[in-house]
Amino acid sequence: MAVAKAINKVSDLLDKICSVILVAMLAGMVLTTSLQIICRVFFTALSWSEEVTRYLLVWSTFLGAGCVYKKGGHISVTFAQEKLPQKLQKVAQVLVHLLCGALFAIAVYYGFKYMDKQGTQLSAALRIPMSLMYMAIPLGCGALLLHAFDAIIQIFVKKEVAGE
Template sequence: MLLANLVHKASDFVDKICCKLIITILAMMVLTTSLQIVCRVFFSALSWSEELTRYLLVYLTFFGASSVYKRNGHISVLVMQQLLSPKLQKFASIFVIILCGAFFSIATMYGMKYMGLQGSQLSAALRIPMKYVYMSIPIGFSIMILHSVDNVINICFGKGDEN
């Protein structure tokens, strides 16, 4: 039970950080895009703004996906699952979460490999190492693994409808 509480608190803490990062990244994207519009109209276009916005969008996507996953907000088809008995519904939920966790683990592993392979490249306009952009893949999926473990623990201890 101590481990369950620790995992749940870690999942909640990471989710709070993700929510704050989502807001910050979205604000940075709006400011960068607005600055680009002003500069394009009154001065000359900025060469780096579109690239920065694109990379911020990548991070926003992974942090947003993990935050939505924490709240069970992704689209799912539950027709077959709702036809099952409550005990089998619980088993089916755990099975689906474990499958998702396996996918997240594989995606994390390949994301780290991809980050290593392409990490020495520099971005065209910002000239930053691309490993910082590709790092969003293992970070995002690792967060989703943590949320998967938390979801399984919550279902097993009877707190499955808490989120």
């Protein structure tokens, strides 16, 4: 039970941190795009703004997926699951989270491999290592994996609490 609480706290903390980072990234995207529009109309276009916006979008996509998964906000088809008896619904939920967790684990593994393979390149405008951009894949999917693991544990913890 203590391990379940600890994992849940880590998952919640990660979700809060990612939410704050997401707000900052989205604000950065808006500011960069607005600055690019102003500079393009009145001055000379910025050479780096599209790259910054693109990389912020990639990072916000991977971090945002974890926040949405944590809250159960991804689109899902539950009509078949709702037809099952209560106990089988829990089994189906666990199987879905296990399947998602397997996908996330594979994405983490191959994300690190891709980051190592392609990370030595430099970005065109900013001249920063592309490994910083490719790092979004394993880190974002790692957060998703943690949230999936937490969701599975919470299904069993709720079952134990309800049974007491």
